[in-house]
Amino acid sequence: MLFSWTFISCFLQIPILVCSYTSSECLVRMNYRIHGEGNVVIIGYFPAYAIYPLNKTTDWRMLKFNRDFMVEIKLKNYQCILAMMFAIEEINNNPYLLPNTSLGFEVNNISQGQRYTLANVFRSLSTSACVDLNYRNAHESNFAAVLTGPSWAISEYIGTLLDLYKFPQLTFGPFDSLQSEQRRFSSLYQVAPKDTFxxxxxxxxxxxxxxxxxxxxxxxxxxxxxxxxxxxxxxxxxxxxxxxxxxxxxxxxxxxxxxxxxxxxxxxxxxxxxxxxxxxxxxxxxxxxxxxxxxxxxxxxxxxxxxxxxxxxxxxxxxxxxxxxxxxxREDIPNFTDFMQKSNPSKYPEDTYLHVLWHIFFNCSFVNTDCKIVHNCLPNASLGFLPGNIFDMAMSEESYNVYNAVYAVAHSLHEMILNQVQFQTHEKGKKMVFFPWQLHPYLRKTLFNQDEVNEVLDWKRKSHxxxxxxxxxxxxxxxxxxxxxxxxxxxxxxxxxxxxxxxxIQWATGPAEIPQSVCSESCHPGFRKMHKEGIVACCFDCTPCPENEISNETDMDQCVKCPESHYGDTDKIHCLQKTVTFLAYGDPWGKTLCFLSLGFSSLTAAVLGVFLKNRDTPIVKANNLPLSYTLLITLMLCFLCPLLFIGHPSTASCILQQNIFGLLFTMALSTVLAKSITVVLAFKITAAGRIRRWLLISRAPNFIIPLCTLLQVFLSAIWLTTSPPFVDKDAHSEHGHIIIICNKGSAIAFHCTLGYLGALALASYFMAFLSRNLPDTFNEAKFLAFSMLVFCSVWVTFLPVYHSTKGKVTVAMEVFSILASSTSLLGIIFVPKCYLILLRPERNSLNYIREKSYARRKKP
Structure with a gap:
């Protein structure tokens, strides 16, 4: 057994304690201090153990001794002591560093509190029981520097005194940037590297x-x-x-x-x-x-x-x-582990600390008078036998800094000797006497190898x-x-x-899974972070991206809007290419409208053929045959006009669409207006109405067609000059599609054209309405009035529907309105005539007209 049961029961406490009163008393009574002879001495102050009065301890972990104190052994700090001894031993064995000069050391324990710390410093730097620091430093000093640490508080306590005499002090604890920047201690050097990064x-x-x-x-x-x-x-x-x-x-x-x-x-x-x-x-x-x-x-x-x-x-x-x-x-220091394993009470009999450790860990008997172990020890015992959680054989960071600090002092002394700066002649084995403050210029510029990087002790030039x-x-x-x-x-x-x-890495939460530490769960692609007001940025809610916006990464602050040529998919993760579309001939709408356009145009041609074949019959002659021909030809072209709206739009087709539509419908409505005026004039002729007779005989109403058409041509010219129609893309009306449409260019011009056509339709309706009750067998005034009523109804309905639809539907509605209005003219005006010509030919004769007229006169 390596350990006594007494130690094991105590070791489970916090912190590691000496669980024997005898061991504790030795450390306290001997006032732990070890020496190593040399021409030049480096002093080290290490908190190797700490003494605490029991009456101030309230922690349940503290083991209460039978006396008035307890001792905490700090084995990690003892490794620093061994590192100092190891470095000095290496330097003394190096013939190229400090030749003819040997380094010595003095190690002192630092007790708790500033008072006890300063007392130890005075005692170490004094040659006698009566403390006279000035005399010792000025005349017989062979002390080169002081090592302190690892706590900055210890270095600060000691530095307050040493700085008065410019005594070099090297601290091996963590680097303190504030202390270096404030330059409170001009004689203090920090060996540890900066923690800037x-x-x-x-x-x-x-x-x-x-x-x-x-x-x-x-x-x-x-x-x-x-x-x-x-x-x-x-x-x-x-x-x-x-x-x-x-x-x-x-x-x-x-x-x-x-x-x-x-x-x-x-x-x-x-x-x-x-x-x-x-x-x-x-x-x-x-x-x-x-x-x-x-x-x-x-x-x-x-x-x-x-x-x-x-x-x-x-x-x-x-x-x-x-x-x-x-x-x-830091790199491993060769042979340091072997040095620690060989460190034992036999090699360093004056080191009370080692005797106490052997007594605690290896059951060695103890002599109270001089605190030395005598017998019953484990053969060949060493510090390497101790578990890693008790004494780590790997060099700690503080020990590494101690090692470098000793070498820094050695290189500075070597440089000072080479430059022969105010040194007294001395023989090997004798003390070298010099002023410690003379070492400062060399310490500031001394280079020593640390991890193959040249480091300097001057804090302003320390690398990272x-x-x-x-x-x-x-x-x-x-x-x-x-x-x-x-x-x-x-x-x-x-x-x-x-x-x-x-x-x-071994995690506390499990061997493999990496722990998570977030305020809010990540927002997956397709969502964006919605930050809460007054809450830190890491705490947020996840909201879906708006329409046509995506987020293809996790935790995006803003969604990215898709380009006009793309659209967001349903998951709002990717932007997909939009399909280019238009009212094509292959679409169901396109096929239907194309079939209706060609069908009604053919039907109009057939009606025209019927009229041409029966041009000598009374019903054909009754209402101005040239106007009927003109109207039928115009309607045939009106039925073909929708073909300009179907298919891939081009600049030419866009310009022709609205202008041809306007011109054809102007001709059709002006023809209806001429026919209506002709009917009115024909039945309103009296003896006193010579002007009306002249107008009827001279066919003056026929001039209405070119006049109205010229006015429409003038409007179209203004439209084409100011803002002509052009090919446009509608990327918003239909999801996932870019619709190629014809932009009207000037909306005012388009609506002026519709307004002009509406005015012609109302004028025709008004004229036909006046002659609706005139007695005549072939009077078509009623049909003209009704056709204009239907025509106006179609286009009045078209306007709100036109403005409420988008894309291909808008084009289809305009084509449908053209077909519907043209069909109303064809069906209402010409279908009754064709009915009589084809199905009731007996009514299409002069005998039938005379018999009907005679019957009306005989009727009371």
């Missing part, structure tokens, strides 16, 4: 997985406020919305479990992705709440400063399983490194692996900055 990387990850509805937990300090501003700005530019923002009050060093504000609202939020920005020490209360609530369905996006393996609980399911972590990219995206695997509980699943490179091309292997 961290917000861009987080937003790129959100966009990759289509997470547009996220929550934010951010530490409530100046850095957190700046991060929130940068993150919101980047999210707004890329359409990612914030479900909630919770600022967490800084609780460094406190283990009190505090609930965050609006807890119920946050837990019930539809956001399944939550970004947490802040270090794990500061947000301990937050992580405890997360552990308590078992939020296993949430995806946590963390920054690299989180030590996720530090937190544990009694539950079998880890709420942080599946979390995605942004970590600065890549990020590794890690996936935290902790199922089954205790696995504690950070698996690299992707990278983010700010310097890569726009669409290649983020590279991620989704199939490698």
């Amino acid at each position: 961290l917000t861009l990387g987080i937003v790129s990850l959100m966009l990759h997985f289509h997470w547009i509805w996220v929550g934010l937990f951010i530490i409530d300090d100046d850095k957190g406020a700046q991060t929130l501003s940068d993150l919101r700005s980047e999210m707004d530019k890329n359409g990612v919305c914030t479900a909630f923002v919770e600022m967490i009050v800084v609780t460094r060093g406190s283990f009190f479990t505090k609930s965050w504000k609006n807890q119920v609202q946050i837990l019930e939020s539809s956001s399944n992705v939550i970004i947490i920005h802040g270090d794990s020490d500061s947000l301990l209360s937050l992580i405890v709440n997360i552990k308590q609530k078992l939020l296993t369905w949430k995806v946590w996006v963390l920054i690299s400063q989180w030590d996720v393996s530090k937190f544990d609980d009694y539950f079998m399911v880890d709420s942080l399983h599946g979390a995605l972590i942004f970590s600065h990219h 490194v890549e990020y590794d995206i890690l996936n935290f695997w902790n199922f089954p509980k205790g696995l504690g692996l950070n698996v690299k699943v992707g990278t983010f490179s700010p310097s890569a091309p726009k669409n290649q900055k983020l590279s991620i292997s989704s199939n490698m």
Whole structure:
């Protein structure tokens, strides 16, 4: 057994505690400090463990000892100590770096609070029990620099003192842009790279997985406020919305479990992705709440400063399983793992920390007097025997920064020696005495290799490194692996900055399915987003696209209108090509109208033939034979006029349609008017009516036809001159079709033509109406009056129907009106005459006329 049952029962608590009073007392009593001899010494301040008084602890996770304190061992920070020792050992074994000079080290534990931290610093930099920092620095100092971290609070406490004496200080914690920009500490250098593009990387990850509805937990300090501003700005530019923002009050060093504000609202939020920005020490209360609530369905996006393996609980399911972590990219340091495995109490007998770990983890007996293990230890035990969730053998980011910080100091010292700047002559093995502030110019320009990229310690010139995206695997509980699943490179091309292997990610919600985090479900193609007033852009309703508009992508803000030559399909996803159509001869309407046109034209020709054959009969002669011939020929042409409206329109056919129609109907109506006047004149002749007799004999009514026709020609000339008809396309009347039609050009001219024809029809009707009751066997006044009545009715009905229809129907209605009005003239005026000529020939004789006249006179 590697572990005692006492340790296992304690290890399940939060945080990792030394579960033995003897071990805790050793660390406290020995005031943990280790040394390594050398000409030049680098001091490191690390929070290797923390001491807390029990009477201030209220968290149920804390194990209460029998004395007045408890100790928290921070194994992750101990790896930083080993990284410092490893780097110094490498440098001392390198004959090309700092020849004839050896580096030494001094490691001190940092207790909680500014008071104890400054006390340790004074004690380290003083040569005697009486603290005299000025004397030590000015005369006998062989200290080159101080390493601090990982918390910025620790570096700030120490920097307040060291900056007074321009003592070089390198912090290996996360880079703080605000502190660098404010230049509060001129002697402090941040080894970690800038996080300038961290917000861009987080937003790129959100966009990759289509997470547009996220929550934010951010530490409530100046850095957190700046991060929130940068993150919101980047999210707004890329359409990612914030479900909630919770600022967490800084609780460094406190283990009190505090609930965050609006807890119920946050837990019930539809956001399944939550970004947490802040270090794990500061947000301990937050992580405890997360552990308590078992939020296993949430995806946590963390920054690299989180030590996720530090937190544990009694539950079998880890709420942080599946979390995605942004970590600065770094290459493996050769031999560092071997160095840690070989680190044991035998190799470093003065390191009390290792003795305590061996006592806790490997059941070694302990001597209380000097806190050294003596016997009953597991043979060949090493830190590599510990599980990964207790001590990770992979180099952490902070350890990597410590390693680079030591090399930065070494290169600066090497450069200073080469330039022989105010150095005293010394022999190997003796201390080198110099002023630490002399190292600043070299630190600012020192280059050291980090991931094959030249980095500089001057914060103004620091380049921006890549990020590794890690996936935290902790199922089954205790696995504690950070698996690299992707990278983010700010310097890569726009669409290649983020590279991620989704199939490698273990999600808290399941092994394969990518969690969704949206405020509203996506609008499918055929719909568009309808944003709600006063609500963020990510929350919307989906509404179908309007007629003839489409959306062929998901979550479109606006539908796209189809071109005139296309129309939207029923799903409103695609624009389809419209079919070009017109009133063709092959259409049912076209065939019917063409048949009627030719049929009635042939019938009119037949009537004309009948009249020509029987031109010597009384009924044919009775009503001005030339006018009858003229009317029949005109009607025959009127019946053929609809053929101009059928077929593919052209400019010539469009011009001929309306003008031929107007001229023919003008001739027909003027002929009817002449016939009506002739009837009136014939029956109104008296002795005193010589003028009427002259008009009748001279056939003056026949001149009405050319006069009326010339007036119509004049109207047509104006029409063609001002705005002639032209070929047009109607893309709206019939869905999915483009109808080729003849545009009238001038609507006023068209209606003037109709009005002129209406005036002729009314005049003819009026004249025929006057002679409707005149006694005569072959008097056609009644038929003329009735034909004009029907003619006017047809065209009065046509106008509202014409304006209420579109496309081919409009053309068909106009053709039908032409045929109907022409048929009324033919049928009412000439059919009765043909009836008498063909079926009742006995009535078409002079004897019948005389007998009928004699009978009327004999009648009393």
